[in-house]
Amino acid sequence: MSDMAVYSTVLAAYLVLLVAMGVWMGRRTRSAEDFYIGGRQVGPWVTAFSFVAAYFSSVVIIGGGAFGYRFGMSTLWVGASNVLIGCTLAWIVLGRRLWQFTKRLDTMTIPGFIGKRYGARDAEIFSAVIIFVFMIVYNVSVLVGMGKIMEGLMGIPYTTAVVVAGLIILIYVSIGGYLAVVWTSFVQAWIMIFGLLLLAFATLAKVGGLTAANIQLASIDPGLVTTPGVWGWGGLISFAMIVSLGVWGMPQLLVRFYSMKSTRVLRLGVVLATLGGAMALLPYLTGALSRLILPPLSGAEVDLAIPMVTKVVLNPWGGAIFLAGVMAAGMSTFASVLIIVSGAVVEDLRGGSRIQGGHAAGGAAGKREVALGRAASFGAGLISLAIAYRPPALVLVITAFAWAVIASSCLWPVVLGVYWRRGTRAGALSSMIAGTVVALGWMIAGRMMGGNPLGIHGFIPGVTVSLIVFVLVSLMTKPPAPELVSRAWGE
Amino acid sequence: MTAPFGFSWGTFAAILVVAGTIALAIIWSALSSRRGNGEEDGDE
Numbered sequence: 001m002s003d004m005a006v007y008s009t010v011l012a013a014y015l016v017l018l019v020a021m022g023v024w025m026g027r028r029t030r031s032a033e034d035f036y037i038g039g040r041q042v043g044p045w046v047t048a049f050s051f052v053a054a055y056f057s058s059v060v061i062i063g064g065g066a067f068g069y070r071f072g073m074s075t076l077w078v079g080a081s082n083v084l085i086g087c088t089l090a091w092i093v094l095g096r097r098l099w100q101f102t103k104r105l106d107t108m109t110i111p112g113f114i115g116k117r118y119g120a121r122d123a124e125i126f127s128a129v130i131i132f133v134f135m136i137v138y139n140v141s142v143l144v145g146m147g148k149i150m151e152g153l154m155g156i157p158y159t160t161a162v163v164v165a166g167l168i169i170l171i172y173v174s175i176g177g178y179l180a181v182v183w184t185s186f187v188q189a190w191i192m193i194f195g196l197l198l199l200a201f202a203t204l205a206k207v208g209g210l211t212a213a214n215i216q217l218a219s220i221d222p223g224l225v226t227t228p229g230v231w232g233w234g235g236l237i238s239f240a241m242i243v244s245l246g247v248w249g250m251p252q253l254l255v256r257f258y259s260m261k262s263t264r265v266l267r268l269g270v271v272l273a274t275l276g277g278a279m280a281l282l283p284y285l286t287g288a289l290s291r292l293i294l295p296p297l298s299g300a301e302v303d304l305a306i307p308m309v310t311k312v313v314l315n316p317w318g319g320a321i322f323l324a325g326v327m328a329a330g331m332s333t334f335a336s337v338l339i340i341v342s343g344a345v346v347e348d349l350r351g352g353s354r355i356q357g358g359h360a361a362g363g364a365a366g367k368r369e370v371a372l373g374r375a376a377s378f379g380a381g382l383i384s385l386a387i388a389y390r391p392p393a394l395v396l397v398i399t400a401f402a403w404a405v406i407a408s409s410c411l412w413p414v415v416l417g418v419y420w421r422r423g424t425r426a427g428a429l430s431s432m433i434a435g436t437v438v439a440l441g442w443m444i445a446g447r448m449m450g451g452n453p454l455g456i457h458g459f460i461p462g463v464t465v466s467l468i469v470f471v472l473v474s475l476m477t478k479p480p481a482p483e484l485v486s487r488a489w490g491e
Numbered sequence: 492m493t494a495p496f497g498f499s500w501g502t503f504a505a506i507l508v509v510a511g512t513i514a515l516a517i518i519w520s521a522l523s524s525r526r527g528n529g530e531e532d533g534d535e
Contacts (some may be wrong), residue, residue, distance in 0.1 A: 073502045080505040084512045092519055214497030227501035267520045274516040278509055 003316040007154045010320040011327065014191075015168050018184050018331070022172025025179040032369035035177035036108040036343045037259040042182055044265045048272035050185035050332070051256040052279070053192060055086060055247065058145040058330035061196070061283045065306035067239075068287020069297065071231040072217055072224030075288065078240045079281035085244035087277035091270040094248060095257045097418035102258040104490050109340070110251040110410055111348040114432075117417045119484050120425035126432055128348035130409050131251060134402040135341045136384050139334050141399035143388035146330035152307040153323050159389055165331065166385040173335045174378040177370070178259065181335045188328030189276060195325020196282040199306075202313040203289045216292050224288065234455035242404055242459035249411030249463075250403070252336040334384075342377035401443045401458070408435035408462030412470045420474075421485050427474030435466030 029035050042050075068075045102108070105116040111131065115124025143162050150161035172180050207213040214225050223230035247253050260266070283306065290309040297305060310322050346369070387395055412435070413428040439462025446452035485491075494503035 073498065076502060076505040080508040080512075083509050088512050088516050088519075091516075210496040210498075212497075214493075218497075225497070225502060226499040227505070229502075267523050271513075271516045271520050274513050278513070281506075281509065 003319075004154060006316040007320045007323060010317075010324055011154075014324050014327070015164075017187070018168060018172050021184050021187070022176035022180040025176030025183060028179055029177045029370055031366035032347070032373060033108060034179070034366075035370045035373040036339060036347070037255060038178040038182060040103070040259055041261045042179075042256075042259045042265070043261060044268040044272060046182050046186045047256050047260050047265055048269040049189035049276055050182040050336075051253060051269075051273050052087070052276035053185035053189035053328065053332035054252050054256070054336035055082075055277070055333075056192065056280060056329055057142050057333035058149060058326045059141055060243070060280075061192075061326055061329055062145055062149060062303060062306050064280075064283030065287035065290065065309075066302045068284040068289075069291050069294075069302050069305040071236075072221070072229055072288045072291070073214065073285075074227040074229040074231055074236060075284040076281055077227060077236060078243060079278075079284050081240040081244040082280035083274060083277045085241075086247040086280075088270060088274045090247050090253070091257075091266060091273055094254065094415065094418070095260075095266045095270070096263045098254060098257040098414075099260055099263050100490065101418050101488055105488060108258075109343040109347050110254055110414060111344055114410075114413050114417065114428060115348070117484075117488050118413070118423065118425040118428045118480065120428055123413065123425065123429040123432060124348050126429065127410055127413070128344040130406060130432070130436060131344045132341055132349070132380075134398075134406050135252075135337050135344075136380060136387075137395060137398050138402035138406075139337050139341075139381075139384040140388045140391060140395055141402065142330050142334045142337075143384060144391055144399075146327060146334075147388065148303075149307055149323065149326050152304060153310065153319060162385065162388050165327065166334075166381065166388065169331050169334050169338070170378055170381040170385070173338045173381065174374040177373065177377075178255075178339050181332075181339055182256075182259070184335065185332040188332040191321075191328040192325045192332075193276065193279050195322040195328075196279050196286075198318055199310060199314065199322050200282045200286050202318065203286050203293070203309055206313045207289050207292045213289050213292060217288065220291070224291070232455060235457075238452075238455075238457035238460045241463075242407070242457050245463070246403055246407035246411070246459060248415055249407035249409070251340045251406070251410065252333070254414065255336075255340065334381075338377045338381050341380040342373050345376045345380070346372045397447060401440060404439045404443065404457065404459040404462060405436055408439035408459055408466055409433075411435070411463055412466050416470060417488075421489065422474055422479060423470065424474045424477045424480050426477045427470045427472075430473045431466045431470030434469040435462045438462045438465040 033039050102113055107113045107116050111124045111128040114127050115121055143166055146165050147158045147162035150156055151158045217224040228236045287305050290305045293312055294308055310319050314322060409432040412431050416423045439458040442458035442461050494500045
C-alpha cells in the first residue's frame with residue numbers, strides 16, 4: 001500500500017465518522033437552545049475534552065512546534081501556562097459562575113450575556129460584530145493551517161485540502177449544531193492526544209532520550225535549554241499570557257461552561273480538562289527536539305518543523321494518525337467557532353434572544369430558529385472557506401491579530417461581569433472599545449516596525465488598558481440598576 | 492547543577508507547574524464534592 005493510500009484510507013474513515021455523528025446529533029436538535037448549547041445537557045467527559053479540542057487548534061500544534069524549534073525548551077512554559085491558566089484556573093474561576101449567570105439571564109451567547117448583564121444592547125452588538133469579523137478571520141487561519149499540513153504530508157494540492165476539510169465541517173456543524181461540535185470534538189481530542197504522544201515519543205527515541213537531547217541542545221546554544229533563553233522574558237511571558245489568559249475571553253471556550261447539564265460537571269470536568277490540557281507541552285517539546293534531527297531551518301521554513309520531523313520519525317501509518325490528529329485539532333476549533341459566529345449573527349445582531357417563546361421553544365418557532373442557525377453557520381463557514389481558498393496577504397496578517405483582539409475586548413466584561421456588581425454599561429462598552437483599539441493599534445505598529453514594541457504581544461497592553469478603563473469608567477458612572485444586579489446574582 | 496533529565500532548573504520548573512496544576516485540580520474537585528454534597532445548581 002502506498003503512503004498516499006494509507007493517508008487517504010485513514011482520513012476517509014475519519015471524515016465519514018464525523019459526518020455520521022453530525023447527522024445523528026441533528027436528530028436531537030429541535031430548539032435554538034439545542035443548536036447553540038446542546039440544551040444544557042452536556043456531561044463532564046464531553047465538556048472537558050471538547051474544551052481541550054477547541055482550545056488547541058492545528059495552528060497551535062504547527063506554530064507551537066515552530067516556536068519550540070526556534071526558542072528551545074523554554075517554550076515548555078507556554079504549555080505549562082496553557083494548563084494552569086487556560087484550563088484549570090479558567091474552570092475553577094469561571095465555570096460555576098458563568099453557568100449560573102447565563103441560566104438566570106436566559107442567554108446562550110457571550111454577547112447576549114454582556115447585553116443582559118449590563119443592560120447594554122450597544123455592548124452586545126459591538127461584541128457580536130467583533131466576534132463575527134475576527135472569528136471568521138481566525139477560522140481562515142485554522143483552515144490555512146490544515147490545508148498546508150495536508151499538502152505537506154499527503155502531497156495533495158492546498159486548495160483541494162482546504163475545500164474537502166472545510167466542506168466536511170460545514171456539513172456536520174450545520175446539521176448537528178452544538179451537540180455535533182462537542183461530540184466530534186470529544187473524539188477529536190483523543191485522536192489529537194494520541195497523535196501528539198506518538199510523535200513526541202518517536203522523536204524522543206530518535207534523539208536518544210531527554211537527557212541526551214538537552215545536552216545536545218545546550219552544545220548548540222545554551223539558550224535553547226534555559227529560561228527565558230534565546231526568547232527573552234518579554235516575548236515568552238506575553239505569548240504565554242495571550243494563549244492562556246486569553247482563553248478567559250474566548251467565546252468558543254467559555255460556551256463549554258454554560259452548556260453543562262449542572263455545575264456538578266465541574267468536579268470531574270476540571271480534572272479531565274487539566275489532564276487533557278497537559279498535552280499542550282508536546283508540540284513545544286517535539287519542536288525543540290526536532291532541531292536535533294532536521295537540517296537547519298530559517299524564516300518561514302520553521303513552520304515546517306513538525307510536518308518534516310513527522311516524516312522522519314514515523315512510518316506512513318504513524319504519520320497518517322498524526323495527520324488525523326492535526327486535522328482533528330483544526331476541525332474541532334473551526335467547528336466550535338462556526339457555532340459561535342452563527343449565534344452572534346442570529347441571536348445577537350438579529351436580536352433572536354428577544355424573540356417570543358424562549359430559547360428552549362420547540363415546534364414551529366424552534367424549527368425556524370434552528371434553520372436560521374444552520375444557515376448562518378453554513379454561510380459563515382463558506383465565507384472562511386472562500387477566503388482561505390486564496391487568502392489575500394492582508395487577511396493572513398489580520399489572522400495573527402484575531403485571538404488577541406477578541407480576548408482583549410471580551411475578557412473583562414465577562415470576568416468582572418460575574419464577580420463585580422459595580423460594573424456598568426458604560427464601563428463594559430468603553431472597556432471593550434479600548435481593548436480592541438489598543439490591541440489592534442499595538443499589533444499594527446509592531447507589523448510596521450518589524451517587531452512588537454518592547455517585544456510585547458498586543459494582547460498585554462490591550463487587556464491591561466481594557467481593565468483600567470472598565471474599572472475607572474464604572475466608578476465614574478451611575479451604579480447599575482438594582483434589579484439588573486439582583487437578577488444576575490439571583491437575589 | 493542541572494535538574495533531572497538535563498533540564499535547567501528554570502525550565503524544569505515548567506514541568507513541576509504542570510504536575511502541581513494536576514494536583515490542584517484534584518484537590519479542588521475533592522473539596523467541591525464535599526462542599527456541594529449533591530446540591531449543585533442544575534441537579535434535578
